[in-house]
Amino acid sequence: MTFPSDNTPGNTPDEPLPLSKTKKKKMAENLQKLGEDLSLLSVSQLELLALDPDLFKALVQAKSITANVAARRHRQYIGTLMRQMDPEPILAALEQLKAAPTGLYRPKPEIDPQTDKASQALLDRLLAWDDDTMETILSAAPDMDRQQLRQLIRNANKDISRQEKNSKFLKALKKIIIQFNKL
Known part of the structure; x- marks a missing residue:
């Protein structure tokens, strides 16, 4: 009979605990939401963000998909691509685009x-x-x-x-x- 050693993951205070399944899902949902927000931008705005070529292509393709099920699947694909990269540079570039004085970023007008x-x-x-x-x-x-x-x-x-x-x-x-x- 063997006993687990004291150096198993999670037993030492120096090692961070692994992410829970709920937190992983929440992070994936947030990245998918970011991808959906990016897909609302125009092609010229997306070019300014210097995105990964595969992600850029997927975001441009998302504009032409009209079927609900296909659009949902494509949003999930964009979420998958987003999980493979670091979202921080994308968020920083998006914030710069929003702060641009030239009006490059135009959010949808609010409904009166x-x-x-x-x-x-x-x-x-x-x-x-x-x-x-x-x-x-x-x-x-x-x-x-x-x-x-x-x-x-x-x-x-x-x-x-x-x-x-x-x-x-x-x-x-x-x-x-x-x-x-x-x-």
Whole structure:
């Protein structure tokens, strides 16, 4: 019978404890999130960051992927590439890009809460089959088909009753409302 020696990892105060599985997962999630943030930058902004060629190529490719499952898989791939490199130089370069006075880094504009509330109120009225709201939208956009708008409202209401989170009909209605608000 053998006993473990006292110099096993974790028994001496000089040796750091190994990372727990939870901490490793959290670090991987943070790196994947950083990769997602990087994928929102333009190609010219990415070139300024002096990234690894494989990571740069993956970030540029991420812009053209539209399918949800493929995009999720590609984000995981970017996360894998991020784990293979040191994120500190990337974070430092990103901070320099944000601090650049030339306006190279432009974050997405914040949504005006009043406009967002107005859009939501308009959407609620459409979903409640308010004829006046429907006529207002149809008069502002003469190329829109009345039957198509009614079908979108009907299908969006069905998806809401089914409690579907990613309703393409609801997204289409929101897109119409955003275009209407721009007019």
